[in-house]
Amino acid sequence: MLKLFKHFKTNKILLISLFTIILIKTIGILYIPTLTAKIINNGVIKGNIHYVLKTSGIMISVAIFTGILAILSTYLSANLSGSLSRDIRIKMFSHAQKLSIHDFKHFSTSSLITRCTSDVNQIENIVTMFFEMIIPVPFITIVGMFFAFSKDSYMALIIFITGVIFIVFNILISKKVINLSLKIQVQLDKINSRVRQYISGIRIIRAFNREKHEKKLMDDTFTNYANINIEMNKILAVAMPGVMAIMNICAVAVLWFGSMRVSKGVMLIGDIMAVIEYSIIIFVFLVMAIIVLLNVPRASACSIRILEVLEYEPEIIDEKTTEFTSSDKKILEFRNVTFSYKDAEKPVLKNLNFICESGKTTAIIGATGSGKSTIGKLIPRLHEIQGGEILINGVNIKDFSQKDLRDIVSFSPQRAFLFSGTISDNIRHGKKDATIDEIKNAAKAAQADEFISELNHGYDSFVTQGGSNFSGGQRQRLCIARTLAKKSDIYVFDDSFSALDYKTDAKLRKAIKPRLKDAIVITIAQRISTIMEADQIIVLEEGKIAGIGTHKELLKNCPIYMQIAESQLSKEELE
Known part of the structure; x- marks a missing residue:
């Protein structure tokens, strides 16, 4: 003692x-x-x-x-x-x-x-x-x-x-x-x-x-x-x-x-x-x-x-403290990135190479267990890579402090989690000094304002721990609103639209596009309908990149993407 x-x-x-x-x-x-x-x-x-x-x-x-x-x-x-x-x-x-x-x-x-x-x-x-x-x-x-x-x-x-x-x-x-x-x-x-x-x-x-x-x-x-x-x-x-x-x-x-x-x-x-x-x-x-x-x-x-x-030594430590310098043109690059979970028999991601640019949406799709969500977690450095580099504007993310890095990344996790408190409190987790107008604007873009307005206490309605008093789709929209409330250079949506119906999904993507026009947007999804309009789609298979391109390009030259498309889209949509 x-x-x-x-x-x-x-x-x-x-x-x-x-x-x-x-x-x-x-x-x-x-x-x-x-x-x-x-x-x-x-x-x-x-x-x-x-x-x-x-x-x-x-x-x-x-x-x-x-x-x-x-x-x-x-x-x-x-x-x-x-x-x-x-x-x-x-x-x-x-x-x-x-x-x-x-x-x-x-x-x-x-x-x-x-x-x-x-x-x-x-x-x-x-x-x-x-x-x-x-x-x-x-x-x-x-x-x-x-x-x-x-x-x-x-x-x-x-x-x-x-x-x-x-x-x-x-x-x-x-x-x-x-x-x-x-x-x-x-x-x-x-x-x-x-x-x-x-x-x-x-x-x-x-x-x-x-x-x-x-x-x-x-x-x-x-x-x-x-x-x-x-x-x-x-x-x-x-x-x-x-x-x-x-x-x-x-x-x-x-x-x-x-x-x-x-x-x-x-x-x-x-x-x-x-x-x-x-x-x-x-x-x-x-x-x-x-x-x-x-x-x-x-x-x-x-x-x-x-x-x-x-006395436990954290897996991720700040080695350097390079200050992040924002610019009009932002570039996120994965350069020969390899990652594996501890005690795993083989890497989850192997030698990934791709570039994401500001003003463009990069989508990531693949089978279950292909490593899609892992990529999303690597960007805010929730995990530490074993090989390669992740660069933002040419600077390795390890050179930034974790706080500075996460200040420029807005992350919407795969599992929609809400904290106990009010709806406005939860959205303010994205931006602690957000005004009520900013909260409402974020909720409107996330297609959450409609159901919030129907609640007796509106934005002051109580949220239980985990958000169990809301449906899966409502939780996802509130989490997206929280992500949008934070002004960031990089936005990561990790399968954040999965519980939404197609109509709400389309309206949401249309609403957030102008808000994120100057940022790097990464959307991880399993539904092709969510990512069809992305500027760049990355197809993963067993931790490797099987194809990169637009929706139309991948339909022509990526068999794996074609298989996913055939299982989800009608013949008319494929044509």
Whole structure:
């Protein structure tokens, strides 16, 4: 965990203040048994009521002052741990923003959520407990033992031996707990993943009548998690009675030996009461320390998982920071580009060479799995190519910062995803300072204004996460509106018209053409009707270019394009 804390700056003034308050509070706690001994020895036994009242007043004042300091230390430790957990989450989120699509798959979404929520909560809790239950222990143990020795060395020796047994007992328990803690966190990831998958795929599960199968999988996952927790609780169930047994044995031993020494006249009754109180204080703090230390292995496992994210080297990094210079004539070039997913047997794209120019539309078509969508994701550098270059105005996109590159690329993904919020909020994701007129213009061009106007709240209508309260076609049009709201040099539409009917598709393409007349437009599609009017059509087959040309040219000289056309168009349209 110390390695994790090195990643963050701590408020030194707050930390010093907290340590000082804890120290003073601890002195107050340890001073009370001494006052108790004085009251008994000098007041009660001697019948000095004035001394009893005077010392009792001092004791009450010390207790109140110590209580105030305890409240203050709890507040400061909670503030410190809360600030730390906030900083960890912010840093994890910021680092996650740098991860590529493949990097996210390396961790899995559910695992990242768990690490950012429950794992950080574990760290926050252990930090709070550390200040309240661990830091005072060394001071209380040393000073408490010193006071105990000052009263009677034999009594203090009993406390010392018991303390050693405490420590050995804790070490044995911790060794068994640490492995189970790691297993618990792994199982928690699996539960989050399973539940998330079930909720996301509920319609498919019901459609194929797979409820019983999914229930069995869920039951197995929950059972495994429960079994590990039961095993953990069995160990903890042994730990606490063991601790209490050691404490009680110590108390009995102190009373027995103490009564013998009092009867011999070598020890006062007040002193034996003080020794008992010191033993109780020491063991109470040792018990609290054991409780914390039993949680340390789990928190340590959580810190390891958090560090795995924070120290993970992103696949895509900014090597250079060449500033993008816009020009009237923009050129996007793929030069011998080769790309393969990690652990894949063969490349998805092989030696691609083509040029896209501003003012022209380049369409990409091909069979499923030919690599169409991959090309779209390579342009904003969502993936890193293994060979060749992607150039914008002759500059390799690796020479631009990812932020600058994505500022000039407007991307409409294959899966139409909307964020929770309003319709206008979603369109503003394309341009955060877009006015309502700009939002409406983008929606009109995307053929979304018509159905938005029919909604009760119009552009202020609520959108659920993922846009599940809209149809597939409506989601696509809202995503296209979001893409159009952003003024860019390059527009990529990754099969963004697939859920639209032919009439809406045609109207949309006609509406966006004048808006994008000065930009590079890349349309990835499976329907030929969507790309027939493109200035350049690239036909892909198994990651290679099988043909480049206009619709008419490809019908004549590209057999693969002809096959696609024959499967989608009528004879009249082919002619």
